[in-house]
Amino acid sequence: MSRGRLLVYLLRRDLRVSDNPVLHHLVTTSDHGFTHLLPVYVFPANQVEVSGFLKDGEQSPYPPARSQVGKFWRCGPHRAKFTAETVWDMKKNLEDLGSGLLIRIGTAKDVVNHLVQEMKETVTSVGGVWMTEEPSWEEAQEQESISLLCSEKEIEFKLWKDEKYFIDDRDNGLESPEGLPDVFTTYRKSQEPLREKPRKVLSKPGESSLPAMPQNGFIPAQAHPFVSPSSLEDLQKRLAKPLQNMMCNPPHRPENATDGHPFSGGETSAWERLRHSAKSGALTSYKETRNGLVGTDYSTKLSGYLALGCLTARQIHEELLKLEDGTDEQYKDAVGYGEGENDGTKGIRFELLWRDYMRLCTAKFGRKLFRLSGFRQQDGSYNKKWKTATEKIADPEQDPPPSQISKILERFQNGTTGMGLVDASQRELYHTGYTSNRARQNVASFLSKHLQIDWRYGAEWYEMMLTDYDVSSNWANWQYVAGVGNDPRGDARTFNPIKQAFDYDIEGTFVRMWMAELQGLDKLENVFQVCTTEAAELESCGLSENIMVTDPVKKIEFYVDRKPRATRRVYNKRRGHPRGGRWLGNSKNQYHSGSGMSSEAAANESTSTLGVDAETRDRDRKAREAQQFHDTTWRGNYTGGLPMNMHVHGGRGWQGGDQSRGRGNVGHFSGSWRPHGQRGGFRGRYPFIPQMPYAQFPGGAQ
Numbered sequence: 152m153s154r155g156r157l158l159v160y161l162l163r164r165d166l167r168v169s170d171n172p173v174l175h176h177l178v179t180t181s182d183h184g185f186t187h188l189l190p191v192y193v194f195p196a197n198q199v200e201v202s203g204f205l206k207d208g209e210q211s212p213y214p215p216a217r218s219q220v221g222k223f224w225r226c227g228p229h230r231a232k233f234t235a236e237t238v239w240d241m242k243k244n245l246e247d248l249g250s251g252l253l254i255r256i257g258t259a260k261d262v263v264n265h266l267v268q269e270m271k272e273t274v275t276s277v278g279g280v281w282m283t284e285e286p287s288w289e290e291a292q293e294q295e296s297i298s299l300l301c302s303e304k305e306i307e308f309k310l311w312k313d314e315k316y317f318i319d320d321r322d323n324g325l326e327s328p329e330g331l332p333d334v335f336t337t338y339r340k341s342q343e344p345l346r347e348k349p350r351k352v353l354s355k356p357g358e359s360s361l362p363a364m365p366q367n368g369f370i371p372a373q374a375h376p377f378v379s380p381s382s383l384e385d386l387q388k389r390l391a392k393p394l395q396n397m398m399c400n401p402p403h404r405p406e407n408a409t410d411g412h413p414f415s416g417g418e419t420s421a422w423e424r425l426r427h428s429a430k431s432g433a434l435t436s437y438k439e440t441r442n443g444l445v446g447t448d449y450s451t452k453l454s455g456y457l458a459l460g461c462l463t464a465r466q467i468h469e470e471l472l473k474l475e476d477g478t479d480e481q482y483k484d485a486v487g488y489g490e491g492e493n494d495g496t497k498g499i500r501f502e503l504l505w506r507d508y509m510r511l512c513t514a515k516f517g518r519k520l521f522r523l524s525g526f527r528q529q530d531g532s533y534n535k536k537w538k539t540a541t542e543k544i545a546d547p548e549q550d551p552p553p554s555q556i557s558k559i560l561e562r563f564q565n566g567t568t569g570m571g572l573v574d575a576s577q578r579e580l581y582h583t584g585y586t587s588n589r590a591r592q593n594v595a596s597f598l599s600k601h602l603q604i605d606w607r608y609g610a611e612w613y614e615m616m617l618t619d620y621d622v623s624s625n626w627a628n629w630q631y632v633a634g635v636g637n638d639p640r641g642d643a644r645t646f647n648p649i650k651q652a653f654d655y656d657i658e659g660t661f662v663r664m665w666m667a668e669l670q671g672l673d674k675l676e677n678v679f680q681v682c683t684t685e686a687a688e689l690e691s692c693g694l695s696e697n698i699m700v701t702d703p704v705k706k707i708e709f710y711v712d713r714k715p716r717a718t719r720r721v722y723n724k725r726r727g728h729p730r731g732g733r734w735l736g737n738s739k740n741q742y743h744s745g746s747g748m749s750s751e752a753a754a755n756e757s758t759s760t761l762g763v764d765a766e767t768r769d770r771d772r773k774a775r776e777a778q779q780f781h782d783t784t785w786r787g788n789y790t791g792g793l794p795m796n797m798h799v800h801g802g803r804g805w806q807g808g809d810q811s812r813g814r815g816n817v818g819h820f821s822g823s824w825r826p827h828g829q830r831g832g833f834r835g836r837y838p839f840i841p842q843m844p845y846a847q848f849p850g851g852a853q
């Protein structure tokens with residue numbers, strides 16, 4: 152009997168059968184030289200805790216999969232479940248094509264080594280290993296180790312470009328990652344028009360078109376001391392086992408709290424989600440809704456699928472084209488069908504480019520992605536003192552000391568800091584594995600800028616908790632918000648979480664939904680910062696002894712002003728209101744107004760394109776702020792028709808002066824508040840989130 156030549160395809164973040172360059176190559180090329188194909192997925196022991204797969208009484212040969220700074224589990228329960236679903240869906244999809252998927256536990260290198268050894272004497276020995284490239288440090292190390300192993304064993308190794316990004320590396324004009332501009336806007340402009348750039352997707356392999364799987368009897372069993380999962384339920388149970396009791400005081404889940412990300416993992420669900428978003432009109436209204444906090448449809452919720460490669464950015468682009476060009480009947484009832492590119496679809500392309508950009512940053516900066524000093528200060532002059540919970544690296548003068556920071560971090564995680572928007576987001580994250588982009592920005596800013604705590608605790612916390620964790624998007628966004636990454640304003644941009652709550656949680660629905668204990672509070676300012684509540688109300692709501700009241704982690708003073716209309720108009724301009732102002736009067740820049748971190752950055756950067764120099768901008772800003780601070784201020788209730796203003800003071804002793812004073816955190820909104828005693832009061836036109844259609848969100852704020 153002639154011997155077969157087996158190709159091992161190691162899957163990592165390319166868990167899809169369509170638009171897959173490796174599978175596509177195998178079915179469209181006849182001279183690849185392999186008689187058999189064995190697709191393999193390895194749950195990597197350094198990133199996912201695998202002790203749940205140990206045989207009874209056995210010890211794991213691998214150290215626990217804990218993070219470096221905070222020692223958290225690297226993959227928490229939500230992503231573990233989502234990944235299990237994704238892998239199982241991939242297995243089924245491959246089986247439907249007449250192939251299959253081998254699921255293994257360990258490291259990719261150990262698994263390949265074991266396969267090569269055990270199959271050496273069989274009729275199908277391993278002749279090659281293929282995998283797709285990832286730019287991040289650990290993944291690149293893994294690639295390197297497999298490549299070396301293959302060369303030792305004298306078998307073929309091939310690293311494929313995974314074509315899952317929006318603009319293919321072959322088309323972005325960069326000769327090497329080093330050529331990537333350090334400002335996103337510069338990169339974006341070099342790639343426009345974005346609609347023209349993505350390549351066509353690759354077709355899905357037909358049934359029985361892939362090289363055959365080796366017969367079952369020839370595939371070696373899972374190596375000792377682990378067992379391989381027998382079903383999806385078994386897989387989920389084993390992944391979840393070590394993650395029990397991961398937090399000492401987990402937040403309680405309120406009965407009425409809805410899940411903004413109730414989706415299962417896998418390519419099949421990814422397509423259901425994408426098609427639903429196109430049919431429901433959510434892609435067309437994306438620009439207006441993307442800063443939402445409650446519901447499933449304010450943003451695409453495709454990030455988890457993109458992170459595991461269940462879907463490619465160019466597949467999303469292709470569905471956008473069908474919607475815009477009116478070429479797919481299934482979308483014929485959707486708003487915007489056949490009407491060309493609109494603000495929503497344009498906005499999605501813009502965000503997909505941000506995702507590409509962060510991946511390119513990873514390729515450019517390598518391990519600096521995980522460094523406290525970030526991408527900045529490459530000359531080694533970085534000397535900012537971050538607060539840490541680790542005694543041996545803390546500055547002897549650190550105030551508060553590491554033991555206190557440890558307690559603050561615990562409260563940051565379980566959502567009891569007393570800062571409503573931040574706490575609600577953390578509780579949502581804990582219970583659902585998702586929180587919106589707007590909330591993420593505030594959480595990251597609060598930890599890194601207001602508390603000045605080592606931002607990597609936050610990035611690692613997100614790595615554990617997020618379903619959609621993606622190494623580049625997570626760490627580069629944390630760097631950006633912490634002021635050590637590619638935000639041109641660096642340390643100068645600080646989010647005021649109370650103003651942000653007033654801006655984006657207009658009726659307090661989000662915070663009240665996740666913070667059950669605050670549901671009885673009348674005024675929004677108290678919901679957003681409970682320690683500001685009057686003693687009698689605290690007493691009646693049973694909150695007098697609550698730690699968020701007795702010992703808030705941070706106190707931000709908050710004022711309400713009477714404002715003349717003129718000031719409000721100036722503020723509209725400052726935020727890039729589409730109708731006006733020289734700051735963003737250019738229609739090309741209108742998408743950027745007030746939407747998300749990435750867009751905010753663009754809004755800032757775009758000012759320079761309109762010829763407003765830094766000095767003029769600074770003078771304008773100071774003038775606006777001076778006027779605002781001279782107006783009558785008072786703290787307390789909103790009593791009808793009041794534009795609002797606020798500023799920030801250094802709170803408790805140790806925080807000292809707050810960086811956010813006068814840094815773009817002042818603002819106004821117009822409208823009328825319901826009389827006292829009626830909750831949730833803002834009604835009326837809101838200047839920079841035009842007609843946010845909460846009512847449209849299924850499961851959204853009522």
Ligand SMILES: Cc1cc2nc3c(=O)[nH]c(=O)nc-3n(C[C@H](O)[C@H](O)[C@H](O)COP(=O)(O)OP(=O)(O)OC[C@H]3O[C@@H](n4cnc5c(N)ncnc54)[C@H](O)[C@@H]3O)c2cc1C
Pocket residue numbers: 441450451452453454455457458499502503505506509586587588589591592595613617619620621622624625626628629632748749
């Ligand atoms: C501190 C922080 C940590 C983050 N961590 C992650 C992470 O681990 N994984 C992740 O995918 N995103 C991360 N983001 C970016 C962003 O918050 C999420 O991509 C987005 O909230 C996912 O929801 P969505 O799919 O509905 O996004 P949509 O608003 O529908 O956007 C469409 C897609 O564009 C991409 N995108 C949108 N915003 C960004 C952005 N700011 N940066 C990069 N890509 C973006 C995502 O792939 C997203 O799926 C982080 C942002 C911050 C501020």
